[in-house]
Amino acid sequence: DAGVIQSPRHEVTEMGQEVTLRCKPISGHNSLFWYRQTMMRGLELLIYFNNNVPIDDSGMPEDRFSAKMPNASFSTLKIQPSEPRDSAVYFCASSRDSIQETQYFGPGTRLLVL
Amino acid sequence: AQSVTQLDSQVPVFEEAPVELRCNYSSSVSVYLFWYVQYPNQGLQLLLKYLSGSTLVKGINGFEAEFNKSQTSFHLRKPSVHISDTAEYFCAVKGGYNKLIFGAGTRLAVHP
Numbered sequence: 058d059a060g061v062i063q064s065p066r067h068e069v070t071e072m073g074q075e076v077t078l079r080c081k082p083i084s085g086h087n088s089l090f091w092y093r094q095t096m097m098r099g100l101e102l103l104i105y106f107n108n109n110v111p112i113d114d115s116g117m118p119e120d121r122f123s124a125k126m127p128n129a130s131f132s133t134l135k136i137q138p139s140e141p142r143d144s145a146v147y148f149c150a151s152s153r154d155s156i157q158e159t160q161y162f163g164p165g166t167r168l169l170v171l
Numbered sequence: 172a173q174s175v176t177q178l179d180s181q182v183p184v185f186e187e188a189p190v191e192l193r194c195n196y197s198s199s200v201s202v203y204l205f206w207y208v209q210y211p212n213q214g215l216q217l218l219l220k221y222l223s224g225s226t227l228v229k230g231i232n233g234f235e236a237e238f239n240k241s242q243t244s245f246h247l248r249k250p251s252v253h254i255s256d257t258a259e260y261f262c263a264v265k266g267g268y269n270k271l272i273f274g275a276g277t278r279l280a281v282h283p
Contacts, residue, residue: 061214088269100261100273113268148214156265157203157222162214 059083061163063149069169075137078166081130082151090160091124091134092148100148106132107154139170173198173266177274185282186254192247192277194262203265204245206236209276210258218260221245232256257281 062081070076082089091103104114109126117124121140126132136143146167150160178193196204203222207215219230226238236247245262262274 090270099275102270105268105270107269113270150215152269154269156201156269158269159205159217159220160271162207162216164214167212 061149061151061161063147063163063166065166066164067167067169069171070139071171072140073138074170075135076139076143076168076170078134078147078149078168080132080134080149080163082132082149083161084130085153086151086161087129087154088152088158088160089126089132090150090152091132092150092162094146094148094165095144103134136168139168141170144168144170173200173264173272175262175264175272175274177260177262177277179277180275181278181280183280183282184252187251189250190248190252190256190279192260192262192279194245194247194274196243196245196262196264198243198264202238202240204236204238205263205265205271206230206234206245206247207261207263207273208232208258209261215261218247252279252281254281254283 064079089106093101103116104124106126124134146165148165150162152158152160174197176195184190205220206218209215219228221228221238229235259276263271266272
């Protein structure tokens with residue numbers, strides 16, 4: 058299996074621009090998670106999908122952030138407009154739907170907003 | 172609410188020495204515990220997990236962890252570390268809705 062695939066791996070953009078991060082979960086996994094990692098705040102769960110439906114988006118920082126999962130094999134995280142404080146590494150993870158299942162992480166997207 | 176505390180933010184150690192990375196958790200429900208490793212510029216990789224059964228769990232790369240319910244701990248150990256073990260290590264507990272609740276991480280630095 059190819060594992061969780063994220064694109065792009067690196068993104069540099071200017072403040073105010075729209076940023077779209079992409080994730081392809083492992084085939085057969087029906088839970089998908091978006092995380093943000095920063096030095097100051099560590100790993101934060103932004104949103105969690107189960108069977109393509111958002112279950113918990115309490116970690117989404119504000120309305121500038123939105124996430125979608127139009128089908129079982131694709132999800133996007135969008136920031137519009139982007140701000141310098143959004144600079145971070147964004148991880149996507151997937152798992153089967155069970156509390157005992159392991160979450161598998163993608164390689165991350167390193168975002169820098171100038 | 173569930174939470175995880177990693178007691179050391181950084182652990183320096185010499186190559187071939189033993190190491191213990193400490194993790195304490197709080198949970199009012201069944202406990203499922205995980206250790207992940209993050210190498211520089213990479214995603215998180217599962218080292219080991221405790222679901223039930225034997226309290227001593229063996230993982231990849233020679234790591235093991237012991238679940239101690241009375242002390243609410245899940246410390247990670249390795250008897251002899253290598254330079255290649257230099258990484259950040261995260262302890263996590265499963266919360267509601269299949270979510271992982273992570274500790275702040277421990278940076279292990281192995282010196283020659």
